[in-house]
Amino acid sequence: MTSKRRLGVVLRFYSNLLVVEDLETGKQYLCKLRGKFKKQGIRPITGDTVEFTPIHGDEGVVENILHRRSELKKPSVANVDQVIVVTTLRKPEVPLEILDRFIVLVEREKLPLVLVLNKIDLLERDEITEFEKIYGNLYPLVKTSAVTKEGISELKEYLQGKISVFAGMSGVGKSSLLNAIDENLKLRTGEISEKLERGRHTTTTAQLLRVRDGGWVVDTPGFASLELEGIEPEELRYLFIEFENDKCFFPDCVHLDEPECFVKMQVMKGKLPRSRYESYVKMLKEIQEKAFRKP
Ligand SMILES: Nc1nc2c(ncn2[C@@H]2O[C@H](COP(=O)(O)OP(=O)(O)OP(=O)(O)O)[C@@H](O)[C@H]2O)c(=O)[nH]1
Ligand SMILES: [Zn+2]
Missing domain, CATH: 3.40.50.300 (P-loop containing nucleotide triphosphate hydrolases)
Incomplete structure (x- = not known):
C-alpha cells in the first residue's frame, strides 16, 4: 500500500473527525488528526488546505495545515x-x-x-x-x-x-x-x-x-450581525472605497463639518452618490457615540 501525501481542503467536522476533499481528484476522505496537533494546540478549521495521507478506502490522516490566506x-x-x-x-x-x-x-x-x-x-x-x-x-x-x-x-x-x-x-x-x-x-x-x-x-x-x-x-451566511464593533471613527472613511480621503484640506478630515472637504464637495456636485455619503454619516455618528459612551 502506498501512502503518499496529498493536498486537500477541509469541508467539515464531525467532533474529532474531519472530511477532506482531495484537491486533485475531488474524492472525499474521512480523516483523523495527527497527535501533534493537540500537543501544539493547533487545529485546522473549515476551509484550511491540509496535507493528508490516505490510509485505506476513504480514510486518511491529516499531517499538516498549510498557511492560511485569510480567516x-x-x-x-x-x-x-x-x-x-x-x-x-x-x-x-x-x-x-x-x-x-x-x-x-x-x-x-x-x-x-x-x-x-x-x-x-x-x-x-x-x-x-x-x-x-x-x-x-x-x-x-x-x-x-x-x-x-x-x-x-x-x-x-x-x-x-x-x-x-x-x-x-x-x-x-x-x-x-x-x-x-x-x-x-x-x-x-x-x-x-x-x-x-x-x-x-x-x-x-x-x-x-x-x-x-x-x-x-x-453553508452559513456571513456577517449575520451588522454591528460596527471595533471600527475606529478614523478608519470608516477608508471602508468607503470611492472616497478620495487625501484630497480634503485637513488630512484627518472625517467629512462632517470640516471646511474645504473634498468628499462633501463631490456629493454636492453629484459626483458621489448622496446615499453612500448619508450611509457613511449615519455609521460614523453611531461609532462616535459608542466611543463616547465607553468608560
Ligand atoms: N420573484 C423572485 N423571488 C425570489 C427570487 N429569489 C428568491 N425569491 C423568493 O424570496 C423568498 C426568500 O428567498 P430565500 O432564498 O429563502 O432567501 P434567503 O436570503 O436565503 O433568506 P434567509 O434564509 O432568511 O437568510 C422565497 O420566497 C423565494 O422564493 C427571485 O429572484 N425573484
Ligand atoms: Zn473631508
Whole structure:
C-alpha cells in the first residue's frame, strides 16, 4: 500500500473527525488528526488546505495545515476568497444603508466583494439603472433572478475555483440562488457524511459545499450581525472605497463639518452618490457615540 501525501481542503467536522476533499481528484476522505496537533494546540478549521495521507478506502490522516490566506471569524472559515453580497430592491426593499453596512464589514475583512442584485424579475429597467449608477463602478455587479434564472451562469463563473461566503439580509434569496446554481447543493454532502449522519455525530461548524461547476460555498451566511464593533471613527472613511480621503484640506478630515472637504464637495456636485455619503454619516455618528459612551 502506498501512502503518499496529498493536498486537500477541509469541508467539515464531525467532533474529532474531519472530511477532506482531495484537491486533485475531488474524492472525499474521512480523516483523523495527527497527535501533534493537540500537543501544539493547533487545529485546522473549515476551509484550511491540509496535507493528508490516505490510509485505506476513504480514510486518511491529516499531517499538516498549510498557511492560511485569510480567516473569517463568523462563521469560522479559512481561506475565504470572496464575499457575495446579495441585495434586493423589492420584496424586501433592502435599505441602501443596510447594503452599505454589509459592504463596510466585508471591506473591513479586506475580502474581495461581488455584489448581486437579485429578484430583477420584480424590477423596472430604470430601478436597475439607478442602482447600477451607485454601485456599478465600485464592485463587480451581477443582476440575477432565481425565478427566471437570469444572471445565474454569470454568478457561477464568479464562484469558479474559489471559496465564497454569501451575505445579505434575510429574504433576499441567498438559498434560492444557491439552489439555482446547483440544485443538489444542499444534498451534496457525500457518502461519508451520510454514513456518519446515520450515527449520532452532528456537525456544528461551518461546512464548505462543493458547487457542481467548480468552487465551494460556505453553508452559513456571513456577517449575520451588522454591528460596527471595533471600527475606529478614523478608519470608516477608508471602508468607503470611492472616497478620495487625501484630497480634503485637513488630512484627518472625517467629512462632517470640516471646511474645504473634498468628499462633501463631490456629493454636492453629484459626483458621489448622496446615499453612500448619508450611509457613511449615519455609521460614523453611531461609532462616535459608542466611543463616547465607553468608560
Ligand atoms: N420573484 C423572485 N423571488 C425570489 C427570487 N429569489 C428568491 N425569491 C423568493 O424570496 C423568498 C426568500 O428567498 P430565500 O432564498 O429563502 O432567501 P434567503 O436570503 O436565503 O433568506 P434567509 O434564509 O432568511 O437568510 C422565497 O420566497 C423565494 O422564493 C427571485 O429572484 N425573484
Ligand atoms: Zn473631508
